[in-house]
Amino acid sequence: MSEKLVEVHGLKKYFPTKKGLLHAVDNIDFYINKGETLGLVGESGCGKSTTGRLLLRLIEPTGGEIKIEGQDVMKMGAKEMREFRKKIQIVFQDPYASLDSRFSVYESIEEPLRIHKVYNDPKEMEKRVFELMETVGLAPRVINSFPHELDGGRRQRVGIARALALNPELIVLDEPVSALDVSIQAQILNLLQNLQKQMGLTYLFISHNLSVVKHISDRVAVMYLGKIVEMAETEELFKNPLHPYTKALLSAVPTPRIDIDKQRIVLEGDVPSPIDPPARCRFYNRCYCRCEGCAEQDVQLVEVKPNHFVACMQAQE
């Protein structure tokens, strides 16, 4: 079996609010194998971005364990952590907001190299920056451009180059293509796939777009209201979804074809509030196959088939 790069157990993040504790991420378990892409899908507010940030300890978890390469990230001190961050990088959704608007492309890509004091020789550093730009498909002529002078696709390429600068093992991609037009989106997706092949990178790909996630992921985890409700290999999940939420989600995606007639499951109502949720299946009040037992107790993520996990009592039976 392949080696697990990331192992997460019982990860929690609660945010205190005036109305009570907001359960952004509530006791989730997952793993990512070395060299694979785990897609994390869900709708807004389900905790997928929070999960990504927790992995890098950009925010401190309320509880749980994160192991990367067998090392417990939670037990690391500040100094250790800084060293460790070289291995895990993140690319954000909106490259316009995540890049410093007063840094040129060169300065942006050079920054991580400078902070981690990778090169003593400025010539070598420059060489590395040009090399990174070539890797992500940026023309050398934009080196002195500022983010506002670039289009969305190029800006995202700068964000990716920055993330690659320190030769990371794992990159958290937080909605990296959501702000881009479809023709540019395809360019960036292909770039990410090629980089993974060349450098053996491991991705956590966070997105609300199921089509994109299906395209790029080896395995997919579906989140709903702070919980992972289903996790399986991509093909299995899309062919044979078990959780009612996954089924509804898949059926709701408009496909660009007119020759297939599909039954759409339209869910009623909105996602309920994540503040102090009742201890039962989170999907209970929107579920179209709920039964009495579902209201009474919480449901755990259980492996029902090899590598296919689901958190639904009906499906587990």
Added chain:
Amino acid sequence: MDQNVILEVKNLSLNYVTDDGTVYAVNDLNFVLHKGSTLCLVGETGAGKTSTAKAIMGILPHPQSKILSGEVLLEGEDLLKASKKRMQSVRGSKISMIFQDPMTSLNPVMRVSDQVAEVLRLHKAKSRIEAAKMAKEVLLQVGIKEDRITEYPHQFSGGMRQRVGIAMALACSPEILIADEPTTALDVTIQAQVLELMKELKKQYEMAMIMITHDLGIVADVCDYVAVMYAGSIVEYGDRRHIFTNAKHPYTIGLFGCIPDLSIEQEELIPIKGMTPDPSKKPKGCAFAPRCAYATEQCFQETPGNYEIEPGHWVRCLQFRGEDTENV
């Protein structure tokens, strides 16, 4: 004129004058909207979809924008020449619009029931009480229950806000509904709810609809006719069968190639190379030529005409010159 046509846009060109230069947003645009049908305007950012809608509604920003030429004929009446007062009565009662972001299109300090009632009071000159009663009915129709209608937009979720937007647009039973990316800001399950609702209401109100979107999935779901826009022009126009089974323009084909599709297996996406052209420069020849795999030298020299390659299926590409039945 065809009795079935409710709206016709003829030779519409408009630009924006900014400090950085003139932006040619829409170039010589033509289309017709049939009664009760749905036309989708599809394209990427900057294709001119929203500008077209705003021109029809007469809500282009003033004074930056300038309509250079063209006509927008609503049942034969040119809206571009209509007076301010006339346009005010057309908007909301004859043509309504739903916007992408319901939070910015609703008034944050007004109860939702009052916002819907306002439309009725303006256009139908209803009394306060009557308008309030009708507003309640319309809101119920879009799925907002009575106990929530006196709340403010910030108390609503995104999906519910968009429902309010739809209720406002439908309050006076318009003949044409323009929906500008109505579900782009919504989650997929909520998007499914709103699309179902819109389809149902469209049938019920017997409206014609112009749906603006960048999502070909939504197009497949709702459209009768499709106009694919690129750099301010319609590059391909046809009914849903033409576009989804027999797309001809290299840009349309490119669009289909670069979207990941849930229903099929794809190894690699085929992106369209390059990026959308700078709209402040009017290129010579075909606007898509620099990104087109089939471009010949002539494409950079000559502006393609609009060729009808089968009845009702128009393509703006030089490849098809000579194959058409009639050159327009």
